[in-house]
Amino acid sequence: MTTPRKRVLLAKPRGYCAGVDRAVQTVERALETYGAPIYVRKQIVHNKHVVSELEKRGAIFVEENEEVPEGATVIFSAHGVAPVVYEEAKERNLRAIDATCPLVTKVHHEARRFAADDYDILLIGHEGHEEVIGTSGEAPQHIQLVDGPDGVDKVTVRDPSKVVWLSQTTLSVDETLETVARLKQKLPLLQSPPSDDICYATQNRQQVVKQIAAECDVVIVVGSRNSSNSVRLVEVAVDAGARAGYLVDFAHEIQDEWLEGATTVGLSSGASVPEDLVTDVISHLAARGFDQLEEILAAEERLVFSLPQELKRDMKAAAAQR
Numbered sequence: 001m002t003t004p005r006k007r008v009l010l011a012k013p014r015g016y017c018a019g020v021d022r023a024v025q026t027v028e029r030a031l032e033t034y035g036a037p038i039y040v041r042k043q044i045v046h047n048k049h050v051v052s053e054l055e056k057r058g059a060i061f062v063e064e065n066e067e068v069p070e071g072a073t074v075i076f077s078a079h080g081v082a083p084v085v086y087e088e089a090k091e092r093n094l095r096a097i098d099a100t101c102p103l104v105t106k107v108h109h110e111a112r113r114f115a116a117d118d119y120d121i122l123l124i125g126h127e128g129h130e131e132v133i134g135t136s137g138e139a140p141q142h143i144q145l146v147d148g149p150d151g152v153d154k155v156t157v158r159d160p161s162k163v164v165w166l167s168q169t170t171l172s173v174d175e176t177l178e179t180v181a182r183l184k185q186k187l188p189l190l191q192s193p194p195s196d197d198i199c200y201a202t203q204n205r206q207q208v209v210k211q212i213a214a215e216c217d218v219v220i221v222v223g224s225r226n227s228s229n230s231v232r233l234v235e236v237a238v239d240a241g242a243r244a245g246y247l248v249d250f251a252h253e254i255q256d257e258w259l260e261g262a263t264t265v266g267l268s269s270g271a272s273v274p275e276d277l278v279t280d281v282i283s284h285l286a287a288r289g290f291d292q293l294e295e296i297l298a299a300e301e302r303l304v305f306s307l308p309q310e311l312k313r314d315m316k317a318a319a320a321q322r
């Protein structure tokens with residue numbers, strides 16, 4: 001009897017998106033330009049490994065501006081902040097650098113615009129997530145959170161002909177469509193956002209995981225528990241037919257019993273995960289017989305965001321002085 005080859009289907013795209021790359025680079029360049037310590041409000045991106053590497057280089061992660069010494073430099077994370085956070089920074093005389101992903105900023109603009117036109121805004125997202133807190137802070141009087149399809153029953157609006165839905169950027173595409181369908185049953189005149197709020201990176205990572213899931217006994221997603229897009233990838237994999245799905249921060253967390261009887265393992269990583277963590281998982285699986293690696297491509301990604309203006313200006317000035 002021949003032993004079946006054990007393979008890994010490696011999803012592409014996976015890992016870093018343009019917004020995460022920009023946010024991490026913002027902290028790195030700020031450390032070089034201003035010197036340590038640099039304060040970062042909240043985790044710059046939701047990944048344990050990235051945060052601990054930046055800590056080693058002199059970044060100090062805090063929860064609120066009040067923990068930052070007056071006059072120091074603070075970076076706001078990729079998830080975005082409410083306007084009040086900028087005001088607090090100004091009051092404390094902080095040098096604030098905004099690493100909010102431009103695709104989150106786009107949703108903030110939409111929220112401000114619809115609020116200015118006196119719309120009720122239904123923001124589909126996860127309660128307590130930093131991005132949702134930041135977006136809601138743009139127009140708290142106009143925005144109400146809809147936390148998935150089950151949140152629809154609680155929605156009340158002032159004028160059913162003047163309502164729009166927006167969303168968090170890292171949601172499950174399918175679950176969001178379900179929430180919107182239920183909202184439209186309740187509010188037939190509900191308007192949609194001018195363009196997709198769920199970002200290209202979230203959509204592409206979900207798309208390829210869907211493509212491979214049915215062939216996989218197990219799908220492993222590298223990512224942290226507080227990373228919304230990573231958690232969604234596991235859910236998408238299981239919904240699309242994988243027998244099981246697991247989220248791990250590091251290769252050593254993979255339990256041998258997950259792989260018992262498996263011949264095909266799917267592998268992906270969230271948008272805040274550096275590729276070396278995926279490489280570790282590939283080696284871990286190869287050491288357990290999963291040595292046939294096939295990369296499955298769903299989309300090419302070429303988007304790059306430039307660094308925040310305020311940082312670029314100071315980098316230029318520092319370079320001119322050298």
Ligand code: SF4
Binds near residue numbers: 018078
């Ligand atoms: S996941 Fe999307 S919205 Fe979030 S940082 Fe990446 S590109 Fe931006």
